[in-house]
Amino acid sequence: MFTVTESVEVARGAASVFEFLTDPARRAEWDRSVVSERLLSPPPVQTGSAIRTRMSILGRDAEYDWRVTVFEPPAAMALVSTSGMMPTRLRFDIADTADGSRVTATIEGSPEGMLRLAEPIISETVRSTFSESLQRAKALLEAG
Template sequence: MFTVIETATIDHPVDEVFAFVSDGANRPLWDPSVISEELLSPPPIGVGSRLRSRMTAVGREVEFEFRVTDFEAPRRMRITSVSGPLPTTVTFDLTPDGERTRLAARIDGEPAGMMRFVEPMIEQGVRSNLSAGVARIQALLEARTARG
């Protein structure tokens, strides 16, 4: 099992950062591995909602289905895979800091079977991807602030 955590302080209010990261339609904008993400259950999103993510991993397309297991707007969202090639949990914790937001993004993965032998490579790929994703969230939201 591995855990990867990336953090950023974003010059944007917590409710707006939460709205952005909790909307699956935005995920392809900031997560370089995601092709698409769609809500499978009726809106609004909350505990029990289901999401389908189409992603690229190791040069091939894979699909995950996630279930929202924790949703406390605008502070926390956690999704856990219910299908896909790698049991995964993704958690966003947000803390207001005046008009800024401290974002902590965490991915827990549990490679099984033959994937255990390449766990260090999987973890490094997840770390690189999450680092780029959190930086992209920050850049996208702060660009909105700069434009007014």
């Protein structure tokens, strides 16, 4: 199992950052690994909602289904995969700061079978992709 945690400061309030980061329709705008993401259950997103994400990971297409386990605007959202390449958990924590807000994103992955051999590569790819994605989200949010 690996855990990757990345943080970024954004010059926008927690409410607008939370709304942007937790909107499935906007995920592909800021996360370069995401081809598309959509809500499978009736809107709005809430605890228990189902989300499907199509991704390109290490040059391979992948699809993940998620269940939202925590949805506490504007502070936290957590998801657990219900299908995909490997069991995965994702959490966003957002807190107001004097100059905007701080986003902390944590991904836990549990590669199984042959993927366990590639865990160091997967972990580093997740880290670099998510760091870049959070920086992109920051730029989009701050540009308005």
